[in-house]
Amino acid sequence: MTQDEILGEFRASEALLEGHFRLSSGRHSGHYLQCARVLMNPRRAARLAEALAARLPAAIRDRLDCVVSPAMGGIIIGHEMGRALDLDAMFLERPEGEFHLRRGFALPAGAKVLMVEDVVTTGLSSREAIAAVAREGGEVLAEVALVDRSGGAADLGVPFFPLIAIDFPTYAEDEVPADLAALPVTKPGSRK
Ligand SMILES: O=P(O)(O)OC[C@H]1O[C@H](OP(=O)(O)OP(=O)(O)O)[C@H](O)[C@@H]1O
Numbered sequence: 001m002t003q004d005e006i007l008g009e010f011r012a013s014e015a016l017l018e019g020h021f022r023l024s025s026g027r028h029s030g031h032y033l034q035c036a037r038v039l040m041n042p043r044r045a046a047r048l049a050e051a052l053a054a055r056l057p058a059a060i061r062d063r064l065d066c067v068v069s070p071a072m073g074g075i076i077i078g079h080e081m082g083r084a085l086d087l088d089a090m091f092l093e094r095p096e097g098e099f100h101l102r103r104g105f106a107l108p109a110g111a112k113v114l115m116v117e118d119v120v121t122t123g124l125s126s127r128e129a130i131a132a133v134a135r136e137g138g139e140v141l142a143e144v145a146l147v148d149r150s151g152g153a154a155d156l157g158v159p160f161f162p163l164i165a166i167d168f169p170t171y172a173e174d175e176v177p178a179d180l181a182a183l184p185v186t187k188p189g190s191r192k
């Protein structure tokens, strides 16, 4: 899939939102990619996962034991990546603030893991999820995400293969421009 075709999927599903958003990191933005909307059509979700799987170098793909993704945003695309790669897909949750595996999910010692995210902005959630896999006994070989909106700045500590890169500005709480601050703010994500 070309970058235009992928962006077309986001536009067609009305996943490209404009307004005033507080992001997971606490930063503010006038743009939000609502990946739940792009993934709500199962055939589209499968198409995007196949395209993402094709980005993975064979040297990584062939060593993977399973897929792990951080809830909530990572669950659907993680599951579809599991299907595309023919691997089991698990997810991490953080009901007490720190990511861990629940629901009977467990990693065999030394399991080689693909981390799957929907969006990377600062990379904080990804780094926390990668650290959680290490605590659970696994090793993250690489991460894939539908969208990298970090401007290429996110350092995840592992090779990172996004489907698309989109560079929307974000602002610290005390740097929000007046025209953006004038709009009511919403926080679409679930981080507390
Ligand atoms: O790179 P970052 O700055 O960490 O931002 C990206 C993260 O933010 C969103 O999750 P969020 O914490 O909003 O929760 P959700 O996945 O439960 O919706 C998104 O799903 C990523 O996990």
Ligand SMILES: O=C(O)c1cc(=O)[nH]c(=O)[nH]1
Binding pocket: 022, 023, 024, 025, 031, 032, 033, 034, 035, 073, 118, 119, 120, 121, 122, 149, 189
């Ligand atoms: O940084 C985030 O929290 C974030 C940005 C975005 O565009 N989409 C999303 O789901 N999360």
Ligand SMILES: [Mg+2]
Binding pocket: 070, 071, 072, 073, 074, 125
């Ligand atoms: Mg998330």
